[in-house]
Amino acid sequence: MRARLHQNWQDIPVEARGCAAALGNFDGVHLGHAHLVHTLHTTRPDLPLAVVTFDPHPRELFRPQDPPFRLTLSDERFAALAALGVKHVFQIRFDEAFSLMPAERFVEDVLYESLGLRHVACGPDFAFGHRRGGSVPFLAERTAELGVGFTAVPALADSGGPYSSSRIRRLLQDGYPERAAEELGRPWFIRGEVQHGDKRGRLLGFPTANIPLGRHLEPARGVYAVTVRLPDGNTRPGVANIGRRPTIDDGQESRVEVNLFDYEGDLYGQTLSVALHRMLRAEKRFNGLDELKAQIAQDAQAARTVLDAELAGS
Structure with a gap:
């Protein structure tokens, strides 16, 4: 099955529901991102592998005066994720209206109701919702209440520290x-x-x-x-x-x-x-x-x- 890109989170086809999804911006799709995706697949090999990500990058919305900083644009990111074995990429348009969505609604309305995810995973620094009000502990607690599996994946690191998009940019x-x-x-x-x-x-x-x-x-x-x-x-x-x-x-x-x-x-x-x-x-x-x-x-x-x-x- 070839990877599929879904850009309207409010209209997801039935066959794309029920996935295990990694959450994040995935700029660069570096080895740390690959570690997150592979850990999720190892944890839930019974479920289709997916990613929930955003475009444009939130920083592009909140700090438009900044110089361009992207390692990968959406087409490149999709290809890199597909190469990791991801079957569904849910690319959410990050506009002003979406940025105002509370963390509770992101978990319940987007991840649970619209995407129908059965398991989610993220790195230790993942934050979401209006003013980044949602944390990893909050996500773990709320997904448990909804009956959705959750895995917090420690960051992949070397002697220089965790792999990160910002480190690669430098x-x-x-x-x-x-x-x-x-x-x-x-x-x-x-x-x-x-x-x-x-x-x-x-x-x-x-x-x-x-x-x-x-x-x-x-x-x-x-x-x-x-x-x-x-x-x-x-x-x-x-x-x-x-x-x-x-x-x-x-x-x-x-x-x-x-x-x-x-x-x-x-x-x-x-x-x-x-x-x-x-x-x-x-x-x-x-x-x-x-x-x-x-x-x-x-x-x-x-x-x-x-x-x-x-x-x-x-």
Whole structure:
């Protein structure tokens, strides 16, 4: 059975009721999230495995002035959850009206009545309801009263502490995508539609696909060794610059400019997934386009070396 996405919690089909569901935002779907999902499945292997999550992320509603911070957008999150064996993803629209729902109503009206869950699980920091009025002890008590099973799952941790989305964000912002990948269980990627740029990369001999960061977190600005997943499913190696192009200084917002090695074709309008493997250098300003062109050639060779070594070690 393929995973199914349900976006209207008030209209759930009969066949999607009766699940065991993990609760949370699941931004990044990292190893800690996988631990929560797998623990729930081990606890109730007799029930279909589900997740209850939210979109947009509550922080996007309450703090719209914050810079974009998402590790995964809803489509990416759904795919990652499906890869964990989740059969139903109940993605609740988190708008102002929903944010005012008391914790009691969330448990009774949403989890129990509308979704018909038979078992729920969450991590130790899960909070819900208006002004985060619902706690893990409250959830345990209220589900018991309703005859719904409950499991509180301890956070998965290593020597640095619990795995968390915020910890992974810091690693990416500090320029360590390879360490972020270890905690995600896969490389972190930016997914977006290729847009028309100013064609400067082509003039420099390194044509690039330009992808806006959108709601994705902006990692450390600089040059990265990357792999790019094309719409046909093929993956190509490349080198990418993430930042504002200080040498050209066009005043644009930060973006991803990726050069696919040994590739010819029109990518405009297509959706690519750019996975970051290693940061090669920080963003810097060069003394003119000739110096920039020479550096780009060095960056491309460095990226090939990094990716070849990864492939040899896999």
